[in-house]
Amino acid sequence: LDLMGPITPAGLAAVAAEPTEPMPALEHSLLMTGFDDEAIESLVAAVADPTTCPLAMVQVRGLGGAFGEDVPTGGAVRPVPQPFQLFAMGVPAVPALAAAIPHGFAAVDAALAGVTAEHRMPNFTAAEQADEAGYDAERLARLRAIKRGQDPQGVIRSNKPV
Numbered sequence: 001l002d003l004m005g006p007i008t009p010a011g012l013a014a015v016a017a018e019p020t021e022p023m024p025a026l027e028h029s030l031l032m033t034g035f036d037d038e039a040i041e042s043l044v045a046a047v048a049d050p051t052t053c054p055l056a057m058v059q060v061r062g063l064g065g066a067f068g069e070d071v072p073t074g075g076a077v078r079p080v081p082q083p084f085q086l087f088a089m090g091v092p093a094v095p096a097l098a099a100a101i102p103h104g105f106a107a108v109d110a111a112l113a114g115v116t117a118e119h120r121m122p123n124f125t126a127a128e129q130a131d132e133a134g135y136d137a138e139r140l141a142r143l144r145a146i147k148r149g150q151d152p153q154g155v156i157r158s159n160k161p162v
Contacts, residue, residue, distance in 0.1 A: 025056075026098075027089045028105040029124035035060060039115050043086075046111035053104040054097050057089045076143060078136040082117045085110040087124055102128075120130035135162070 013020045015124055032039070041059075047053045061084065068081040091099030109116065122134030132140060143162040150156075 024092050025089050026092055026101045027124060028108065028124045029085060029087045029120050031080065031119055031121065032084040032086060032112060033082055034082045034115045035118055039112055042111040042129045043108065043111065046107040053107050054100050055088050055090045055104045059087045060107065061085045061087065061106060077122055078139055080121060085121055085124065086112065
């Protein structure tokens with residue numbers, strides 16, 4: 001799949017072939033220190049049966065390169081030296097799925113326990129994961145101070161606030 005090339009903001013939804021209409025979703029992510037044959041087999045076994053692991057999507061993304069580099073000015077995001085990121089999502093379309101999806105996330109965590117890193121990518125830190133998982137303490141404190149100073153009334157909001 002070759003998606004390299006110029007794209008307009010209107011075309012961004014087509015890159016990941018994701019729905020463009022709002023829908024309920026629960027998400028979970030983790031960074032991995034490796035992804036060898038054992039981890040692959042363990043992950044596949046954990047998510048293979050949709051009756052016990054009702055996740056709509058499980059992605060493993062390769063990182064590396066500039067993700068692992070720290071910028072001299074400090075930047076807003078800490079370096080991410082881990083070579084892989086896992087992103088999982090479930091769609092709680094009915095109450096039974098809403099109750100089962102977190103068990104799917106737990107199965108993924110258990111399957112990858114040997115290669116899971118402590119931190120997360122900040123933009124993939126799910127609602128049940130602490131902000132601290134995506135930032136180091138110094139950067140998170142600095143971002144929170146900037147937010148309080150520039151927007152004390154909390155007018156500017158995001159889906160991943162600091």
